[in-house]
Amino acid sequence: MTDTPTQAVEESTEEPAATEPGDNPTEEQESGIVQAPILLYHHISETIDSQYNVHPERFAEQMKWLSDRGYSTITVADLARAIREGISVPDRPVILTFDDGYRDVYENAFPILQKYGYTATFYIVGETIDKAGNLSTSELLELVAAGWEIGSHSMTHTDLNEDDNWEYEIYNSRIILEEKLGVEVFTFAYPYGRASDAVRSFTADAGYTAAVGLGSIMDHDKYDLYFLHRKEVKSWYELDFFEEFLPWKD
Numbered sequence: 636m637t638d639t640p641t642q643a644v645e646e647s648t649e650e651p652a653a654t655e656p657g658d659n660p661t662e663e664q665e666s667g668i669v670q671a672p673i674l675l676y677h678h679i680s681e682t683i684d685s686q687y688n689v690h691p692e693r694f695a696e697q698m699k700w701l702s703d704r705g706y707s708t709i710t711v712a713d714l715a716r717a718i719r720e721g722i723s724v725p726d727r728p729v730i731l732t733f734d735d736g737y738r739d740v741y742e743n744a745f746p747i748l749q750k751y752g753y754t755a756t757f758y759i760v761g762e763t764i765d766k767a768g769n770l771s772t773s774e775l776l777e778l779v780a781a782g783w784e785i786g787s788h789s790m791t792h793t794d795l796n797e798d799d800n801w802e803y804e805i806y807n808s809r810i811i812l813e814e815k816l817g818v819e820v821f822t823f824a825y826p827y828g829r830a831s832d833a834v835r836s837f838t839a840d841a842g843y844t845a846a847v848g849l850g851s852i853m854d855h856d857k858y859d860l861y862f863l864h865r866k867e868v869k870s871w872y873e874l875d876f877f878e879e880f881l882p883w884k885d
């Protein structure tokens with residue numbers, strides 16, 4: 636105990652957290668940490684040759700692996716609620732997310748998830764709804780009816796650290812999705828996983844309860860709400876590699 640460098644202020648007193656919209660400040664949760672891997676996919680297709688595409692058979696294998704080990708899916712909105720309000724989550728929670736709104740997710744991943752009673756969070760780029768290769772409004776509504784969360788992934792998929800049209804990209808994209816789908820939109824995914832501190836606080840002010848980026852941390856708490864880590868599943872991941880970044884393996 637000789638040198639006391641920057642004494643651990645990190646976890647100190649000064650936090651009664653900023654404004655948390657929709658937060659119910661009644662009871663403080665003991666730890667406030669929720670462990671849940673968040674996986675990120677883009678395309679699920681037999682034909683696309685890209686690291687962003689997972690073959691449907693491989694995807695089915697991964698979902699079976701999760702199901703055999705008792706994983707339950709929750710959405711990102713559920714995770715935010717659990718962190719904010721201390722609502723409990725099922726055992727072995729996993730969060731499946733899909734970015735960009737590709738139609739092959741609806742065609743190929745949706746039926747596989749249905750088979751296991753799984754749901755997902757789908758991050759949609761506002762301007763691409765109803766465009767070729769992307770989901771239509773009625774397909775999105777089918778997913779909503781099946782329990783999926785629809786989140787925003789901006790209007791044009793721009794890098795928000797470079798393009799400061801945040802009002803349109805972050806705020807309007809939420810409003811447009813809500814108008815089209817008639818449901819509340821709770822969470823946001825930063826394009827390219829890029830978000831400065833200013834982007835993050837704009838996202839909080841725009842009414843989202845949480846936002847996701849990239850990374851591999853699986854223990855989430857309230858300080859992470861506007862940059863929850865997601866682990867991308869790439870095309871070439873064999874099952875034994877997939878297993879490696881999941882916390883419950885038996």
Ligand SMILES: [Zn+2]
Nearest residue numbers: 734735826827
């Ligand atoms: Zn994207």
